Amino acid sequence: MRRAFVTWIIAFAALALWQNVGGTNWAILYNLTFDGQRSTARVTGFHPSNHDECTFTYTVDGQTYSGSGTGCAEGKKIGDTITITYAPEHPATNRTQSTASVWIGEALVTVGVPTLLAVYVGFRERRRAIRFNGGPTASSSPNDQEPPALSSRQR
Numbered sequence: 001m002r003r004a005f006v007t008w009i010i011a012f013a014a015l016a017l018w019q020n021v022g023g024t025n026w027a028i029l030y031n032l033t034f035d036g037q038r039s040t041a042r043v044t045g046f047h048p049s050n051h052d053e054c055t056f057t058y059t060v061d062g063q064t065y066s067g068s069g070t071g072c073a074e075g076k077k078i079g080d081t082i083t084i085t086y087a088p089e090h091p092a093t094n095r096t097q098s099t100a101s102v103w104i105g106e107a108l109v110t111v112g113v114p115t116l117l118a119v120y121v122g123f124r125e126r127r128r129a130i131r132f133n134g135g136p137t138a139s140s141s142p143n144d145q146e147p148p149a150l151s152s153r154q155r
Helices: 002-021 026-036 097-132
Strands: 039-047 053-060 063-069 083-087 090-095
Touching: 002 026, 002 097, 026 083, 026 090, 026 097, 039 063, 053 083, 063 083, 063 090
Parallel strands: none
Antiparallel strands: 039 053, 039 083, 053 063, 083 090
């Protein structure tokens, strides 16, 4: 089971690093989920081949910001409005999707994939121990052994 635990730790760390460096930064996503402000943005362009991405502009405290996000191009045309979430302390940070659903999805992937991998490794490790050692562990406990046969004098 030690291999399964080590596998889980390595897979979790790799996924967490990959998601924070190459994907969504968890700190930003957490901030948007719990402290984010909603605003209306105006669609300025589309990139349907890139996960239905659209570009947009929005205004916070008289300052205009721009952004892009996935899943907002379907059924929209330039000039339509969409709802976005932005970080109040850094309004240029924004999301078009529900931040809670993204947060939950990333958490499930980051915990679920390593767990499934660790379960697989654990079962494989147990099967290998049974096949090569005749049991789940290499050494058997004294309770698992049969009592010694009585000699003719002890009978």
